Amino acid sequence: MGQRGRQKGSVGVKSKEAILLIAAEEFAEHGFHQTKISTIVKRAGFTQPSFYLYFASKEAIFQELVQTFRKKLIHLTKKSRLETNLDKGILPFRIAKGLSEIFQFFDNNRNLTMIGFYISDEAEEIKRDMVKDFTKSLQAEQLDHYFRQDLDMQTVAECITGSIERLTITKLFTDKKNPQQLANEIVDIYLYGLQNPETIY
Amino acid sequence: MGQRGRQKGSVGVKSKEAILLIAAEEFAEHGFHQTKISTIVKRAGFTQPSFYLYFASKEAIFQELVQTFRKKLIHLTKKSRLETNLDKGILPFRIAKGLSEIFQFFDNNRNLTMIGFYISDEAEEIKRDMVKDFTKSLQAEQLDHYFRQDLDMQTVAECITGSIERLTITKLFTDKKNPQQLANEIVDIYLYGLQNPETIY
Amino acid sequence: MGQRGRQKGSVGVKSKEAILLIAAEEFAEHGFHQTKISTIVKRAGFTQPSFYLYFASKEAIFQELVQTFRKKLIHLTKKSRLETNLDKGILPFRIAKGLSEIFQFFDNNRNLTMIGFYISDEAEEIKRDMVKDFTKSLQAEQLDHYFRQDLDMQTVAECITGSIERLTITKLFTDKKNPQQLANEIVDIYLYGLQNPETIY
Amino acid sequence: MGQRGRQKGSVGVKSKEAILLIAAEEFAEHGFHQTKISTIVKRAGFTQPSFYLYFASKEAIFQELVQTFRKKLIHLTKKSRLETNLDKGILPFRIAKGLSEIFQFFDNNRNLTMIGFYISDEAEEIKRDMVKDFTKSLQAEQLDHYFRQDLDMQTVAECITGSIERLTITKLFTDKKNPQQLANEIVDIYLYGLQNPETIY
DNA sequence: CATGAATGAGGATTCATTCAT
DNA sequence: AATGAATGAATCCTCATTCAT
Numbered sequence: 001m002g003q004r005g006r007q008k009g010s011v012g013v014k015s016k017e018a019i020l021l022i023a024a025e026e027f028a029e030h031g032f033h034q035t036k037i038s039t040i041v042k043r044a045g046f047t048q049p050s051f052y053l054y055f056a057s058k059e060a061i062f063q064e065l066v067q068t069f070r071k072k073l074i075h076l077t078k079k080s081r082l083e084t085n086l087d088k089g090i091l092p093f094r095i096a097k098g099l100s101e102i103f104q105f106f107d108n109n110r111n112l113t114m115i116g117f118y119i120s121d122e123a124e125e126i127k128r129d130m131v132k133d134f135t136k137s138l139q140a141e142q143l144d145h146y147f148r149q150d151l152d153m154q155t156v157a158e159c160i161t162g163s164i165e166r167l168t169i170t171k172l173f174t175d176k177k178n179p180q181q182l183a184n185e186i187v188d189i190y191l192y193g194l195q196n197p198e199t200i201y
Numbered sequence: 202m203g204q205r206g207r208q209k210g211s212v213g214v215k216s217k218e219a220i221l222l223i224a225a226e227e228f229a230e231h232g233f234h235q236t237k238i239s240t241i242v243k244r245a246g247f248t249q250p251s252f253y254l255y256f257a258s259k260e261a262i263f264q265e266l267v268q269t270f271r272k273k274l275i276h277l278t279k280k281s282r283l284e285t286n287l288d289k290g291i292l293p294f295r296i297a298k299g300l301s302e303i304f305q306f307f308d309n310n311r312n313l314t315m316i317g318f319y320i321s322d323e324a325e326e327i328k329r330d331m332v333k334d335f336t337k338s339l340q341a342e343q344l345d346h347y348f349r350q351d352l353d354m355q356t357v358a359e360c361i362t363g364s365i366e367r368l369t370i371t372k373l374f375t376d377k378k379n380p381q382q383l384a385n386e387i388v389d390i391y392l393y394g395l396q397n398p399e400t401i402y
Numbered sequence: 403m404g405q406r407g408r409q410k411g412s413v414g415v416k417s418k419e420a421i422l423l424i425a426a427e428e429f430a431e432h433g434f435h436q437t438k439i440s441t442i443v444k445r446a447g448f449t450q451p452s453f454y455l456y457f458a459s460k461e462a463i464f465q466e467l468v469q470t471f472r473k474k475l476i477h478l479t480k481k482s483r484l485e486t487n488l489d490k491g492i493l494p495f496r497i498a499k500g501l502s503e504i505f506q507f508f509d510n511n512r513n514l515t516m517i518g519f520y521i522s523d524e525a526e527e528i529k530r531d532m533v534k535d536f537t538k539s540l541q542a543e544q545l546d547h548y549f550r551q552d553l554d555m556q557t558v559a560e561c562i563t564g565s566i567e568r569l570t571i572t573k574l575f576t577d578k579k580n581p582q583q584l585a586n587e588i589v590d591i592y593l594y595g596l597q598n599p600e601t602i603y
Numbered sequence: 604m605g606q607r608g609r610q611k612g613s614v615g616v617k618s619k620e621a622i623l624l625i626a627a628e629e630f631a632e633h634g635f636h637q638t639k640i641s642t643i644v645k646r647a648g649f650t651q652p653s654f655y656l657y658f659a660s661k662e663a664i665f666q667e668l669v670q671t672f673r674k675k676l677i678h679l680t681k682k683s684r685l686e687t688n689l690d691k692g693i694l695p696f697r698i699a700k701g702l703s704e705i706f707q708f709f710d711n712n713r714n715l716t717m718i719g720f721y722i723s724d725e726a727e728e729i730k731r732d733m734v735k736d737f738t739k740s741l742q743a744e745q746l747d748h749y750f751r752q753d754l755d756m757q758t759v760a761e762c763i764t765g766s767i768e769r770l771t772i773t774k775l776f777t778d779k780k781n782p783q784q785l786a787n788e789i790v791d792i793y794l795y796g797l798q799n800p801e802t803i804y
Numbered sequence: 805c806a807t808g809a810a811t812g813a814g815g816a817t818t819c820a821t822t823c824a825t
Numbered sequence: 826a827a828t829g830a831a832t833g834a835a836t837c838c839t840c841a842t843t844c845a846t
Contacts, residue, residue, distance in 0.1 A: 012830065033234035037816065047832050052817070127367070138395075147395045155378075155386050156395065158371055159364035166328070166363030167356070177356075185356050193394030194339075194348045194357065213805070238841065248807050250843075259841065411808050435636035439837065449811050454838065526772070533773075540797075549797045557770070557780075557788050558797065564769030565762035571727070572734075572761055579758075587758050595796030596741075596750045596759065615826065640820060650828050652822075661820065 016054040018044045023061050028114035032062055062120070069109065069116030070126055076105050077133055091146055096180075096187045099164070103179030106168050113168070127165070131157045160190060217255040220245045224262050229315035233263055263321070270310065270317030271327055277306050278334055292347055297381075297388045299338075300365070304380030307369050314369070328366070332358045361391060418456040421446045425463050430516035434464055464522070471511065471518030472528055478507050479535055493548055498582075498589045501566070505581030508570050515570070529567070533559045562592060619657040622647045626664050631717035635665055665723070672712065672719030673729055679708050680736055694749055699783075699790045702767070706782030709771050716771070730768070734760045763793060 022043045026035040037058055041051045055061040080098050106113040117123055134157035141147045163186055171177040177185075223245045227236040238259055242252050256262040281299050307314040318324055335358035342348050364387055372378040378386075424445045428437040439460055443453045457463040482500050508515040519525055536559035543549045565588055573579040579587075625646045629638040640661055644654050658664040683701050709716040720726055737760035744750050766789055774780040780788075 015830080031234075036814090038814095048816085049818080049833080050831055053830070058816070124370075128371075131371075145397055145399075148393070148397050151390065151395065152386065155368070155372070155383075156390055158367045159360075159387065159390055162363035162365070162367030163360035164363070166359045166366065169325070170329075170332075170359055171356070182356075185353065186360065189352065189357055189360055189391070189394075191394050191396050192349070193390075193392050193396075194352065195392050195394075196346055196349050198346075216805080237839090249841085250808090251806055253842070254805070414809065417809080433636075438835090440835095450837085451812085451839080452810055455810075460837070529769070530773075547799055547801075550795075550799050553792065553797065554788065557774070557785075558792055560769045560773055561762075561766035561789065561792055564765035564767070566765070567769065568730070568761045568765030569758070572731075573758070584758075587755060588762065591754065591759055591762055591793070591796075593796050593798050594751075595792075595794050595798075596754065597794050597796075598748055598751050600748075618826080639818090651820085652829085653827055655821070656826070 012054070015044075015046070015050070019046070019051065019054060020061070020065065024065055024111035024115060027062060027065065027119065028111035031119055032058075062115070065112060066116050066120045066122050069112040070122070072105065072109065072112070073116070073126065073130075076101060077130075091141065092187050092191055095191075096183045098183075099186055100179045100183035102164065103168065103172055103182050107172055107179055110173060117165070117168070127161055131161050134160055156190070160186065163190075213255070216245075216247065216251070220247065220252065220255060221262065221266065225266055225312035225316060228263060228266065228320065229312035232320055233259075263316070266313060267317045267321045267323050270313040271323070273306065273310065273313070274317070274327065274331075277302060278331075292342065293388050293392055296392075297384045299384075300387055301380045301384035303365065304369065304373055304383050308373055308380055311374060318366070318369070328362055332362050335361055357391070361387065364391075414456075417446075417448070417452070421448070421453065421456060422463065422467065426467055426513035426517060429464060429467065429521065430513035433521055434460075464517070467514060468518050468522045468524050471514040472524070474507065474511065474514070475518070475528065475532075478503060479532075493543065494589050494593055497593075498585045500585075501588055502581045502585035504566065505570065505574055505584050509574055509581055512575060519567070519570070529563055533563050536562055558592070562588065565592075615657070618647075618649065618653070622649065622654065622657060623664065623668065627668055627714035627718060630665060630668065630722060631714035634722055635661075665718070668715060669719050669723045669725050672715040673725070675708065675712065675715070676719070676729065676733075679704060680733075694744065695790050695794055698794075699786045701786075702789055703782045703786035705767065706771065706775055706785050710775055710782055713776060720768070720771070730764055734764050737763055759793070763789065766793075 019040060023035070023040045026040050026043075035058075037051055038048060041048050051061075055064070080101060106117070116126060120126075131154070135154045138147060138153040138156055142149065142151070142153055147153075167177070167182050167186070171182060172179065220241060224236070224241045227241050227244075236259075238252055239249060242249050252262075256265070281302055307318070317327060321327075332355065336355045339348060339354040339357055343350065343352070343354055348354075368378070368383050368387070372383060373380065421442060425437070425442045428442050428445075437460075439453055440450060443450050453463075457466070482503060508519070518528060522528075533556070537556045540549060540555040540558055544551065544553070544555055549555075569579070569584050569588070573584060574581065622643060626638070626643045629643050629646075638661075640654055641651060644651050654664075658667070683704060709720070719729060723729075734757065738757045741750060741756040741759055745752065745754070745756055750756075770780075770785050770789070774785060775782065
């Protein structure tokens, strides 16, 4: 049991990765319950027992995909923060870059994103982490008086996260807009608001 | 079969509603696949065949709940539009009222909302309708120069919808904020943006 | 789950009993692991799901059989003790009667005995209880000086239990000797020993 | 296939014996069906195919262990008989010695005994042989008038075998009594019986 | 209006065993 | 002498659904 998945040869590694790849497709398209191991395995050119050579259960492979997504996302966040510290660019550009990277990452990992950000039970937790992260950044800028003092930055973070969530599905994954565009638009909307500055009330 | 659902007797109606109520709870909490008819029926104090007296299948009862949600939401939207036309109040207030009513509706119909807005396959379509609706309103105000001319109002509508989606789950259903508060905050954020107006770059 | 097996109608009860009966045969003949639910159910004229209408699992039905055996055996023991107290007959006769009843019970419940006394994991425990019971009786007689003072009555009880175990398989279940005969022989052997009283060393 | 088991190299022999040793442990503890080749092989530090280098199947290795037990037991019996013939000691001592040797053998080969005497299908046959052996000896002594004439010596042999069976499990393998003690007690019980010789009825 | 009883169809998982190297 | 990789063949179990009453 603990032995599972510790193959050393390259053939086994490849088989495992082939299964993971197809599993990601299946889970992304059909969700957890409607995805059948038999289908995954058949598509990968194996028989059912082979699956259990590499994964302990259906839950296990799903978790592996979720964790992969999560780790990559965390890595992205960390990297982003480091760069941010060094970066001397102006604020909107910096924010846009961060968002753009997220969209880019989602775009490059569509199946994984579907699984980790939408389908899995951990999706909520993952988003919570994202919100936490956003909140911290936003609050920092708020302290620096870049942002309005009267806003609840956690609510703002939730809003932005929700916007990302939606735009990813409706614009990014439908190939209607690219990561950069989406990032720019979000920044534009959230930074300056809808109100026409020329209109006076 | 053609007979199904045409019960007129009050006993049957009550039974059906009891089942619907519990089904909503179960679907909302466990999702479609993990909800078992046996559980619903047991909780409602019936036996399995009784279920099929009122609903053609598991899909059917789920659909019935989704449609109930959808109709109510459409009704809300229509009512809102009618009132809006008559309403002569200033814009932010009017928008906030519309949002508040949505949140209020979600709050009053938590299980139904979970099902129709989050769990069902139609959720996407329902949100699309909501986005369409928002887009129309936003574009109207844009034409009236209340809103900035350079914004893609469909994207804005997606953003707002995503924000509602998230805040409903994280703030409304956790009883952290009430409908009015959430509506006000959204309006505040989207209308005026994050940028501190006093800070000049 | 907790509901399983609580059928009220007589048909269900009969079905359950039919399954139990055949299951006893199968388990007795093939042991736990080699007994297949599919076989039991097929022989009983049902399909697999019906099995789970009455029993939670393969383990569950096996346990039910074991417990039935155990309860019956305990009941026998208790009854035997009560009668013993009233009985004023001479000792050997009383012992023989008790043993005879055990053999009779085993003979009347061959499959159940195979399961509870030989196959199940609880067999050891059941025998331990039997040994405990015998030990108590034997020690009582020892205190009354009917039996030799220098014997470890627990060992004697183990010996008798082992003898019963073996004779049941080799003589009783092969129809070579009947319960009464076996009981008498055991009494004769254990009470008076092998040694020829006429031979002097 | 024809090659199997004919290894001459010392490495192979050692590997085979290592596997046999561990297999004995596993079979003794978990029985035939619950013992997994994968476990045996893992514990022995090999991979599954290596197993089939030495044994044709799971049944085969089990049989090998059973046969080892059986041969050793037969050897013991033969030796015992030879010695017996030469032995001029008095009867009870001789019998006790024989029993003691059996218990000693069981004690020295616990796993093998569990397998051959309790778990295997051949256990019955092996016990039958033991009974046959005992019967012959007992009948010889009966002819010599050392034992009572009115006893069915085969039944006695069954009883003794059952007693051995039980005491081995409950007293010997639990380290509560040693081979010599057990042998003496059995002789004492079976030879002289339970009845208090001083009590007259 | 309601139920006791039963099932069709499928899906995850296990394990002994083998092939190619 | 040994192994990485793979599989055939089962087996338990679940759940929506239906039939006869």
